[in-house]
Amino acid sequence: MSVSSQDVEKVALLARLAISESDLPEVTERFGRVLGLVDELNTIDTETVVPMSNPHDMHQRLRPDAVTRQNDRENLMASAPEQDQGYFLVPKVID
Amino acid sequence: MSWETVMGLEVHLQLATQSKIFSGSATTFGAAPNEQADAVDLGMPGMLPVLNEEAVRYAVKFGLGIGARIGERSVFDRKNYFYPDLPKGYQVSQFFAPIVCEGVFEVPLKDGTLFPIRITRAHLEEDAGKSVHDAFSRETGIDLNRAGTPLLEIVTEPDFRSAEQAVAYLKALHSLVTYLGISDGNMAEGSMRCDINISLREKGTDALGIRTEIKNVNSFRFVERAIHSEYERQADILESGGSITQETRLYDAEQNVTRSMRSKEVANDYRYFPEPDLLPIVIDAEYIEAVRATLPELPGAKRARFIADYRLNDYDAALLVPNHALADYFESVVTAGGAAKPAANWILGDLTAALNRNETDITDSPISAAQLAGLIVRIEDGTLSSKLAKQVFDGLWSGKGDADQIIEARGLKQVSDSGALESMVDAVIAENPDQVAQYLAADEAKKKKLSGFFVGQIMKASKGQANPQMVNDLLLKKLNDQS
Numbered sequence: 001m002s003v004s005s006q007d008v009e010k011v012a013l014l015a016r017l018a019i020s021e022s023d024l025p026e027v028t029e030r031f032g033r034v035l036g037l038v039d040e041l042n043t044i045d046t047e048t049v050v051p052m053s054n055p056h057d058m059h060q061r062l063r064p065d066a067v068t069r070q071n072d073r074e075n076l077m078a079s080a081p082e083q084d085q086g087y088f089l090v091p092k093v094i095d
Numbered sequence: 096m097s098w099e100t101v102m103g104l105e106v107h108l109q110l111a112t113q114s115k116i117f118s119g120s121a122t123t124f125g126a127a128p129n130e131q132a133d134a135v136d137l138g139m140p141g142m143l144p145v146l147n148e149e150a151v152r153y154a155v156k157f158g159l160g161i162g163a164r165i166g167e168r169s170v171f172d173r174k175n176y177f178y179p180d181l182p183k184g185y186q187v188s189q190f191f192a193p194i195v196c197e198g199v200f201e202v203p204l205k206d207g208t209l210f211p212i213r214i215t216r217a218h219l220e221e222d223a224g225k226s227v228h229d230a231f232s233r234e235t236g237i238d239l240n241r242a243g244t245p246l247l248e249i250v251t252e253p254d255f256r257s258a259e260q261a262v263a264y265l266k267a268l269h270s271l272v273t274y275l276g277i278s279d280g281n282m283a284e285g286s287m288r289c290d291i292n293i294s295l296r297e298k299g300t301d302a303l304g305i306r307t308e309i310k311n312v313n314s315f316r317f318v319e320r321a322i323h324s325e326y327e328r329q330a331d332i333l334e335s336g337g338s339i340t341q342e343t344r345l346y347d348a349e350q351n352v353t354r355s356m357r358s359k360e361v362a363n364d365y366r367y368f369p370e371p372d373l374l375p376i377v378i379d380a381e382y383i384e385a386v387r388a389t390l391p392e393l394p395g396a397k398r399a400r401f402i403a404d405y406r407l408n409d410y411d412a413a414l415l416v417p418n419h420a421l422a423d424y425f426e427s428v429v430t431a432g433g434a435a436k437p438a439a440n441w442i443l444g445d446l447t448a449a450l451n452r453n454e455t456d457i458t459d460s461p462i463s464a465a466q467l468a469g470l471i472v473r474i475e476d477g478t479l480s481s482k483l484a485k486q487v488f489d490g491l492w493s494g495k496g497d498a499d500q501i502i503e504a505r506g507l508k509q510v511s512d513s514g515a516l517e518s519m520v521d522a523v524i525a526e527n528p529d530q531v532a533q534y535l536a537a538d539e540a541k542k543k544k545l546s547g548f549f550v551g552q553i554m555k556a557s558k559g560q561a562n563p564q565m566v567n568d569l570l571l572k573k574l575n576d577q578s
Contacts, residue, residue: 014364016177053170053192053369059377065112065149068119071130076137086128087236090179093226 003032098295098330101303102255102322103215106268108247108278109222109286110153116221116245117144117187124284132224132239138182143372150245151376153277154194154219155386157247160275160393161214163198168377171219171370180224180237188248189218190367194376195247201395202260202267207409209395212264213252220246241285247277253292253303258322262315265289270394270417288313291322294339295329304329305339309353312346321346325353397422405435414443420457427464433471441467445488462491469498482559483507511562513569516553519561520569523552524577531577546570 005028012019019027073086082089115122118135135142158165170192173185195217201209222244227236249268255261269287272278279286294306309325312318324346329339344353392400394416401412401422415425421442428438446467450457470487473479479487479502490501502508510516524531527549534545546567553566 010364014175014366051191054371054374056374058374059168060146060374062148062151063119063145065114065147066119067114067121069114069121069133072133073129076132076134076139077129082234084231084234084236086130087227087230087238088129088179089231089234090237091235092231092233093179093228093235 003028003035007031096334097298098326098333099298100256100258100322100326101253101294101296101306102261103251103253103292104255104261104264105251105290105292106249106265107222107288107290108157108249108272110150110245110247111276111278112147112149112153112245114147115243116147116150116219118243120243122244124281126240128236128238129240132242136182136239136243138184144187146373146376147245150219151194151378152386153245153275154217154247155378155383156275156277156390157217157249157272158195158198159383159387159390160271161198161200163214163217164196165378165383166192166194166196166376167379168192168375169194169218170375171373172367173370174220174365174367176365178223178226179235180226180239180242182224182239182242186221186223187370187373188220188367191369192375193218194378195249200251200264200267200271202264203395203398203413204260204263205413207413210260210263212254215250215252217247217249220248222246253294258319261291261322262319265315265318266417267394270419274391274393274419276391282313282315285313289318291318291325293322293325293329295326295333304333305341307339307341307353308343309346310343310356317346317348320348320351321353324351328353401425405429405439407435407439411436411439411443415439418457424457424460424464428468428471431465431468433468434475437471437474438467441471441488445485449492461494462488466491466497473498473502477511477562478502478509479507480509480559480561480563482563483509506558506560508560509562510557510560511565513565516561516565516569517573519553519556520549520566520573523549523556524573527552531574534574535577546574549574 005024008019008024008028008031011031077083077086077088080088110116112122114120115136118133120133120136121131123131135144155165157163169189171187172190174188174190175185177184193216195214197216198214200212200214202212204210222241224237224239224242227238230236251264255264265287269280269282272287273280281287289312291309291312292306293309294304296302296304307325307329309321312321325344332339340355343356345356346353398412398416401407401416402409407415416422425438425442428442429435433441446457446460446462450460470479470484470491473487474481474484479498486505486507487498487501490496490505491498495501495504510519530545530548534542534549537545549570550563550566553561553570554563
């Protein structure tokens, strides 16, 4: 499957990855090779195969609905670069 | 041009679990910022989610409550996007295989008819945290207490054609989930938030128009107003030859307009993929039957039963049933001997008014169901006139004992003894010869009006205790005897 450098830039933006202008051709080429592999997989008839959502042949164990965690804000926020009045502070987000 | 509105709704319902969907943090509303967020909720490296069994049970309960198919094998997926209140950079949700599949929810409309809404799906997911924009001048504050709160997102087909239908659906949904006990349904605290997908098309056509999504509307009234306002906006654009931009909008209740959310300009591309940290949820028939056995009588069935068994009309049933506690109170009054129709009238009339005035709830009613039944019994057996009944009601409200004690203490017993009433009627006639003469000379229409004077005098003489119907009968007979 052919992939354009615009496709790569869009995916990079969605993933918040910085790809420099000089790296773009090589990344695009390698990206295309990966998608080529996917194309090859797509030629296999999987009509009757149940999709595998997890490699482990098990199902989810559940935990009882009980509060087991107490407030540990001070420890958990210790490594936050900026905080005030119990809030994590991040650069202003404008909606 | 005449437009038809086409809408589908997405409701985010907060499930009433004690702890979060993937961690043991508490879900209590109103805690200090970040005091109810542990390492899992904060998305610390290496933390793994462990699924809350109650969240799964509540989702299945909901599915059974609307007669939907339960996904026997449902899977969590990652919905990827970046926002500061989403610490992991993805929300754990269910995209490809939801826990609740297609179903139909019958919504009662005002005229008593049922309006079927097709439910597309309902899936489990975690809530995000909260961004606080106005408390800090140069930064945004992040509170992750809400992160990881279990949500059930309930999605409908585009089956709504009016704001009234949308609000009726939300009210019926609210009633259902509180009956099921899976959510407190507290809209002010965000337990039920609604996204509205809305488009317009020319009446009589089938193709769907381009839609916008109005996010996070959190009251029934705002839903109605947001729909009207967005209808006007889209109709204006279409009528002036423009086209609608598919986008996410926010409803501004103060200005009563919807606004484009600029930050979401880049088309959403969530790149869902299966969440590798969680295994599929497998739900077998045995589990489903065990949950089904715990379902209470649901609003639809209760409404039908109230109408059939208690001979209530649609109107009364529609007002009593949605609030589970109110419906229970009504049944307790009837069980304690109160006749059904008067019970409905008292509960929906004087009692509801008094509760509203005092900003309290039926669960904290100062008048017990047995006490209200006692009052109704005394009206039905003729001891109390409806006027005196109001006085007894006030006495019950202010804790002066039960109906019989109040009647006794205040001497409110209605006089239905014909001998006693007769002498009162005789006395009033004797004391007012002028009015009697006037009455006798009057024509039929006027007579009716003039007789009111005598009834008033007699009621006054009896301190309101005379049985008004008997007074009326006796009076007319005696007045006519004068001629």
